[in-house]
Amino acid sequence: MSKKTEFGPPLNPRGRRLEAKELESITHVRAKVPAKYAWAAGTAMSRFLEELKNGKIIGRRCARCDRVLVPPRMFCERCFQPTTEWVYLPGTGVVETFSISYIDTNANRIKEPILVGVIAFDGAPPHCGIMHYFGEVKPEELKIGMPVEPVWKPKEERVGSVLDIKYFRPRRK
Amino acid sequence: MRDVAVLGVGATAFTSQTPEVNWKELIYDAAVKAYAEAGIDPRRDVDSFVTCAEDYWEGFSIFDEFTPDQLGGALRPTMTVCGDGLQGLATAYMQIKTGMFNIVVVEAHSKISELLTYEHIVELAFDPIYERPLSAEREVHPYYVAGLEMNLYLHATGTTEEQCALVAVHNRRQALNNPLAPYGARLGLQEIFHSGYAFTPLKKWEIASRADGCIVFVLAAGEIARRLTKKPLVYVEGIGWSSESPWISARSADASYARHAAQMAYRQAGITNPRRQIDVIEVEDRFAFKELQHLEALGFARPGEAGWLAQSGALGLDGELKVNLSGGSLGCGDLIEASGLQRALEIVLQLRGEAGARQVPNARVGVAQSWRGLPHGTGAVAVFARRD
Amino acid sequence: MDLKKIRKDVAVVGAGMTVFARRLQETGKEMSWEAAKMALDEAGLTLKDIDAVVLGSAPDAFDGVHKKGEWLLDGAGGTNKPFMRVYTGGGTAVFAPIAGWWHVASGMFKRVLVVCEEKMSSVQPHAQSAFAHIWDPILDRPLRPNLVWIFAMEMQRYMHKYNVRYEDIALVAVKNKRNAVGHPCAQLADPTITLDDVINSEPMALPVRRLDISPPSDGASAIVLVSEDVVYEHTDSPVWIEGVGWCLDTTMWTNRDLAFPKFLARAAKMAYEMAGIKNPRKEIDFAEPYDPFDYKELQHLEGLLLADPGEAAIMTREGKTQRDGEFPVCPSGGLLGVGNPIAATLGIKIGEVYWQLARKAGPRQVKKDVRTGVAQAWGDLMQFSAVVVMRRR
Ligand SMILES: [Zn+2]
Numbered sequence: 001m002s003k004k005t006e007f008g009p010p011l012n013p014r015g016r017r018l019e020a021k022e023l024e025s026i027t028h029v030r031a032k033v034p035a036k037y038a039w040a041a042g043t044a045m046s047r048f049l050e051e052l053k054n055g056k057i058i059g060r061r062c063a064r065c066d067r068v069l070v071p072p073r074m075f076c077e078r079c080f081q082p083t084t085e086w087v088y089l090p091g092t093g094v095v096e097t098f099s100i101s102y103i104d105t106n107a108n109r110i111k112e113p114i115l116v117g118v119i120a121f122d123g124a125p126p127h128c129g130i131m132h133y134f135g136e137v138k139p140e141e142l143k144i145g146m147p148v149e150p151v152w153k154p155k156e157e158r159v160g161s162v163l164d165i166k167y168f169r170p171r172r173k
Numbered sequence: 174m175r176d177v178a179v180l181g182v183g184a185t186a187f188t189s190q191t192p193e194v195n196w197k198e199l200i201y202d203a204a205v206k207a208y209a210e211a212g213i214d215p216r217r218d219v220d221s222f223v224t225c226a227e228d229y230w231e232g233f234s235i236f237d238e239f240t241p242d243q244l245g246g247a248l249r250p251t252m253t254v255c256g257d258g259l260q261g262l263a264t265a266y267m268q269i270k271t272g273m274f275n276i277v278v279v280e281a282h283s284k285i286s287e288l289l290t291y292e293h294i295v296e297l298a299f300d301p302i303y304e305r306p307l308s309a310e311r312e313v314h315p316y317y318v319a320g321l322e323m324n325l326y327l328h329a330t331g332t333t334e335e336q337c338a339l340v341a342v343h344n345r346r347q348a349l350n351n352p353l354a355p356y357g358a359r360l361g362l363q364e365i366f367h368s369g370y371a372f373t374p375l376k377k378w379e380i381a382s383r384a385d386g387c388i389v390f391v392l393a394a395g396e397i398a399r400r401l402t403k404k405p406l407v408y409v410e411g412i413g414w415s416s417e418s419p420w421i422s423a424r425s426a427d428a429s430y431a432r433h434a435a436q437m438a439y440r441q442a443g444i445t446n447p448r449r450q451i452d453v454i455e456v457e458d459r460f461a462f463k464e465l466q467h468l469e470a471l472g473f474a475r476p477g478e479a480g481w482l483a484q485s486g487a488l489g490l491d492g493e494l495k496v497n498l499s500g501g502s503l504g505c506g507d508l509i510e511a512s513g514l515q516r517a518l519e520i521v522l523q524l525r526g527e528a529g530a531r532q533v534p535n536a537r538v539g540v541a542q543s544w545r546g547l548p549h550g551t552g553a554v555a556v557f558a559r560r561d
Numbered sequence: 562m563d564l565k566k567i568r569k570d571v572a573v574v575g576a577g578m579t580v581f582a583r584r585l586q587e588t589g590k591e592m593s594w595e596a597a598k599m600a601l602d603e604a605g606l607t608l609k610d611i612d613a614v615v616l617g618s619a620p621d622a623f624d625g626v627h628k629k630g631e632w633l634l635d636g637a638g639g640t641n642k643p644f645m646r647v648y649t650g651g652g653t654a655v656f657a658p659i660a661g662w663w664h665v666a667s668g669m670f671k672r673v674l675v676v677c678e679e680k681m682s683s684v685q686p687h688a689q690s691a692f693a694h695i696w697d698p699i700l701d702r703p704l705r706p707n708l709v710w711i712f713a714m715e716m717q718r719y720m721h722k723y724n725v726r727y728e729d730i731a732l733v734a735v736k737n738k739r740n741a742v743g744h745p746c747a748q749l750a751d752p753t754i755t756l757d758d759v760i761n762s763e764p765m766a767l768p769v770r771r772l773d774i775s776p777p778s779d780g781a782s783a784i785v786l787v788s789e790d791v792v793y794e795h796t797d798s799p800v801w802i803e804g805v806g807w808c809l810d811t812t813m814w815t816n817r818d819l820a821f822p823k824f825l826a827r828a829a830k831m832a833y834e835m836a837g838i839k840n841p842r843k844e845i846d847f848a849e850p851y852d853p854f855d856y857k858e859l860q861h862l863e864g865l866l867l868a869d870p871g872e873a874a875i876m877t878r879e880g881k882t883q884r885d886g887e888f889p890v891c892p893s894g895g896l897l898g899v900g901n902p903i904a905a906t907l908g909i910k911i912g913e914v915y916w917q918l919a920r921k922a923g924p925r926q927v928k929k930d931v932r933t934g935v936a937q938a939w940g941d942l943m944q945f946s947a948v949v950v951m952r953r954r
Pocket of ligand 1: 067
């Protein structure tokens with residue numbers, strides 16, 4: 001081991017930036033990732049998906065902290081206790097937050113923006129809900145706190161997925 | 174200096190499939206048992222939580238996101254080790270040794286039945302430029318490396334195929350005494366040979382089948398544990414881990430990762446003669462020959478001697494060395510990153526005298542060893558003891 | 562938790578950091594080696610002197626390599642050593658050094674090398690494709706989300722609840738991209754960038770625009786940590802790790818108010834208490850909070866209890882967070898200016914605090930005399946933070 005060395009300059013980084021030409025001539029090895037999974041949905045989420053098929057939103061109540069957890073879980077992460085009771089929610093809620101997205105999953109640019117956000121459900125504790133799309137609303141009309149309601153797919157098209165809800169729209173009186 | 178004790182353990186049964194629960198519910202089951210045994214409330218008493226997981230086993234990028242709720246670790250210091258359960262245990266051990274953490278929880282699990290393309294994911298761990306094309310080109314199962322390593326080991330030590338096959342016979346039989354183990358069976362040497370070569374010289378039934386399951390450990394600083402319980406405690410006396418070069422072509426014939434890890438753990442635990450000082454042994458046996466190789470690496474036998482010990486009946490409940498009484502990976506199933514914690518669980522049960530039909534009388538010191546599996550040379554060793 | 566019983570004090574004695582760029586030429590192993598070698602050189606050590614290695618790297622999906630840590634280990638110097646990879650998503654950059662800290666603080670190792678690597682350019686068609694798998698498969702994945710969405714939602718919620726103006730947020734991008742001009746590793750330094758450039762940049766997921774985001778990058782960083790027992794063999798003026806904290810909130814991100822990072826406040830309190838800090842605003846001289854988006858710098862200053870909710874925007878507008886201001890923030894240039902190879906941002910966070918405290922930051926050296934700095938990183942589903950307090954005694 002060398003003894004107390006004088007330190008070099010603050011930062012003298014290794015590596016260098018490649019020119020655009022060089023970037024094209026790099027040797028590559030290509031491969032696909034063959035990863036396939038079949039996850040068990042679990043006790044709570046299986047019921048949640050079944051109820052979506054019925055056009056209903058369901059949660060689980062924790063008897064200790066009295067919160068209705070949506071999406072439902074078999075245990076409360078705050079109390080570390082089993083949840084005790086199924087609770088149907090009206091399905092309506094408010095816009096907790098939102099974004100107007102001009103990019104898709106793979107960061108491709110898109111012309112018509114996707115309206116997406118979190119819906120906090122009525123009947124659940126504050127800020128408690130799911131992510132989903134918004135529809136029948138102009139981007140500039142979307143506001144935090146706006147009351148919204150789900151628009152369901154026709155019953156025969158529902159398969160037990162969050163996509164059984166087409167989107168949420170401003171609530172009609 | 175602070176010591177580290179095992180305050181509680183919890184485990185699910187190990188089974189080939191668990192479709193009735195998702196991975197969170199599986200982990201929750203084991204965690205609830207561990208906390209009940211430790212007599213603690215995770216929301217109040219635990220200082221840090223450690224999960225052992227790898228993204229591709231689970232099918233998620235950043236699996237760490239999905240770890241806190243089922244352990245009681247939400248809004249708490251919670252983290253992931255990309256390693257085997259014993260490396261998770263080592264992490265908790267170090268955290269407690271800093272003096273800052275009093276109670277630390279370690280969780281390792283397998284939900285491997287949900288991975289539909291297991292061989293492809295194993296292959297994905299090979300170097301993508303030099304190593305992967307070899308098996309991809311011929312569509313060879315990546316376990317061919319186990320065949321290569323076994324051949325190397327047999328050649329280097331003079332161990333015979335029969336001696337390796339005996340390991341599979343023993344461990345499947347020993348698993349019949351372990352209510353958690355799914356793969357207990359009474360098989361003869363002939364049946365192992367009859368299963369046929371999978372990757373010469375490795376036979377099909379010398380390869381552990383996979384299983385799902387979860388194990389949770391609650392570790393505590395000695396002074397805290399002694400305050401919380403009057404029951405005799407099992408202590409972690411030493412823990413070591415080491416990694417060989419990741420290149421398959423650079424792999425040793427003698428599992429040097431296990432030797433280095435054992436040296437580190439033995440140094441801390443004051444073990445100078447493992448064969449005399451250690452009463453119960455759990456070593457990794459995903460491939461039957463690995464048990465022999467690991468016994469030698471851990472100093473229980475000279476190179477080439479472990480096979481003879483197996484042949485002379487020295488390995489097992491009635492033998493001189495009490496090895497893999499839990500059934501090992503061949504009997505309990507390959508629990509992926511939880512395998513090491515399953516070994517540690519068995520040692521804790523043995524030292525407490527709670528191992529039922531497979532109990533070693535008066536067991537006081539035990540060692541658990543893990544290996545992360547193909548294609549890597551990474552392993553860990555933990556020494557446990559009772560002091561009362 | 563007993564925050565004042567640490568067995569061994571731990572100091573940083575060397576740091577290294579590669580150029581951040583689209584590094585197609587080098588493998589992750591090679592970049593890891595570059596950073597490790599630089600850190601060892603600065604510490605005056607060779608790999609033989611190192612007792613254990615800790616590695617940090619974000620999702621394996623960037624590389625398409627399973628057990629990426631095992632794969633990188635020879636590049637990081639881990640061969641035939643105790644080697645451990647820890648993982649807390651984007652928070653890994655500051656969390657891996659914390660793991661290095663407990664290796665030494667436990668008394669088990671005297672000299673530990675911490676290496677963080679990220680190569681995001683391998684995954685096709687875009688680094689975002691790797692993020693397609695970070696979501697809950699039942700609740701989120703069917704909606705085919707882009708990672709930027711949730712940050713846009715968080716930013717929206719933050720602006721709404723604390724009445725923060727977009728113009729003040731965009732100032733952070735301007736400041737950091739200008740600060741990065743002094744950084745030899747920087748990918749995105751821009752000496753002439755203006756507020757209008759940011760405000761008029763392409764909309765991505767509104768309110769987030771292109772210049773609000775630090776784009777993907779490749780690179781590696783490393784530090785050497787040593788125990789108090791041997792530190793003076795290596796340096797006369799060590800920089801000590803005085804406080805560490807980390808915290809992970811619930812997975813259910815749609816069940817939280819995203820406006821305030823409660824998990825960060827908890828991590829910060831843990832680190833401050835350990836460091837004996839009672840009034841962080843007075844006792845901390847500068848900060849390197851995690852800034853993958855400009856609003857995150859503000860939200861993180863507030864989570865670090867260095868500003869009240871909503872106040873960080875005002876501090877920024879008033880110029881207090883400039884490098885020569887009264888409380889410099891991201892003097893490195895941050896992720897917005899230097900680049901965002903996730904775990905490798907160790908070099909911009911822990912690395913920068915170390916260089917600043919050791920007075921080795923060259924053209925980036927902050928004006929005032931600094932003795933205590935804080936580094937922070939953030940990750941997972943907007944749910945994790947790691948905090949490290951460092952000090953020159
Ligand atoms: Zn509750």
